[in-house]
Amino acid sequence: KNQVEQSPQSLIILEGKNCTLQCNYTVSPFSNLRWYKQDTGRGPVSLTIMTFSENTKSNGRYTATLDADTKQSSLHITASQLSDSASYICVVRGYSTLTFGKGTMLLVSP
Amino acid sequence: DVKVTQSSRYLVKRTGEKVFLECVQDMDHENMFWYRQDPGLGLRLIYFSYDVKMKEKGDIPEGYSVSREKKERFSLILESASTNQTSMYLCASRSLGRHRGGYEQYFGPGTRLTVT
Numbered sequence: 042k043n044q045v046e047q048s049p050q051s052l053i054i055l056e057g058k059n060c061t062l063q064c065n066y067t068v069s070p071f072s073n074l075r076w077y078k079q080d081t082g083r084g085p086v087s088l089t090i091m092t093f094s095e096n097t098k099s100n101g102r103y104t105a106t107l108d109a110d111t112k113q114s115s116l117h118i119t120a121s122q123l124s125d126s127a128s129y130i131c132v133v134r135g136y137s138t139l140t141f142g143k144g145t146m147l148l149v150s151p
Numbered sequence: 152d153v154k155v156t157q158s159s160r161y162l163v164k165r166t167g168e169k170v171f172l173e174c175v176q177d178m179d180h181e182n183m184f185w186y187r188q189d190p191g192l193g194l195r196l197i198y199f200s201y202d203v204k205m206k207e208k209g210d211i212p213e214g215y216s217v218s219r220e221k222k223e224r225f226s227l228i229l230e231s232a233s234t235n236q237t238s239m240y241l242c243a244s245r246s247l248g249r250h251r252g253g254y255e256q257y258f259g260p261g262t263r264l265t266v267t
Contacts (some may be wrong), residue, residue: 075255077258082260082261082263083260084241084243084258084259084260085241085258086258087256130194139196141193141194142193143191143193144193
């Protein structure tokens with residue numbers, strides 16, 4: 042069964058600090074992996090997309106990594122800002138499937 | 152930019168009422184989706200539509216129906232709302248690659264439905 046597990050479930054960090062969110066998946070065959078940011082009360086917005094051949098991709102202060110061998114991805118946030126407080130959702134696409142993680146809730150505290 | 156809009160941000164309905172949630176996208180996307188999002192459960196697919204007048208059940212279709220009469224509009228219908236349908240409902244659309252954005256799903260802002 043295709044599964045996407047994210048950790049931690051929630052995280053509180055101080056403004057300016059870095060953090061890393063994890064995503065492990067069992068989706069096979071694998072097509073791509075996306076990280077979404079979802080602000081409270083809003084729809085998810087795509088941050089990065091990674092295919093099998095990519096192992097790192099950056100979008101401003103967000104850097105995603107992918108290890109297709111171990112089926113793990115991480116999202117690293119550098120120099121966190123209050124506006125980074127949101128839920129971060131990992132979504133893995135298979136051949137004809139789309140599997141969502143339950144998300145990591147990040148709170149950046151001043 | 153791709154825009155997906157939903158008819159209401161917040162909605163309060165009574166048990167047994169028929170509820171319509173509307174979603175409109177302006178990018179001529181073929182595929183459209185309805186999800187519900189609940190704490191601890193993440194996003195779950197209710198129904199999706201490959202194209203006009205086409206619909207497929209997702210993971211949790213019970214208690215819901217959909218309508219796609221026009222390409223840009225995908226409606227979710229709760230025939231008889233129940234309290235366990237209180238949730239955040241998210242609509243998404245996706246192109247088949249011929250348009251901007253490739254296979255990315257673009258989400259609407261969501262509708263927070265409360266059934267009392």
